[in-house]
Amino acid sequence: MKIYEKIREYSKGKGETMREIAEKYGVTPQAIQMYFSGKNAMPLNFLVWYIEEHPEIDLYALFSKEHNQIVSEPRAEYHKKYRKQHVIDRIINILEEEL
Numbered sequence: 001m002k003i004y005e006k007i008r009e010y011s012k013g014k015g016e017t018m019r020e021i022a023e024k025y026g027v028t029p030q031a032i033q034m035y036f037s038g039k040n041a042m043p044l045n046f047l048v049w050y051i052e053e054h055p056e057i058d059l060y061a062l063f064s065k066e067h068n069q070i071v072s073e074p075r076a077e078y079h080k081k082y083r084k085q086h087v088i089d090r091i092i093n094i095l096e097e098e099l
Contacts, residue, residue: 006062006070007050008036014054025049 034040
């Protein structure tokens with residue numbers, strides 16, 4: 001699947017119209033239609049703008065020939081590692097509260 005096809009399918013799945021995209025980006029709906037049909041090459045600045053508007057798009061999947069979906073799976077939540085002193089302080093506070 002080509003990049004313009006992936007973007008078109010993603011946009012369709014989001015329920016975006018070409019008119020809405022065109023108004024936000026500042027071009028005519030016909031220009032968007034030409035990008036999404038592959039008749040005109042999708043400008044790099046449009047692609048960058050579109051990805052910034054949709055941060056859930058996975059760039060690796062977008063440019064990969066093996067992936068048809070361009071949205072990555074939800075990432076695991078990051079938990080900051082605690083320093084040893086922080087853990088010791090928390091344990092001391094819990095023990096003090098129990099006394």
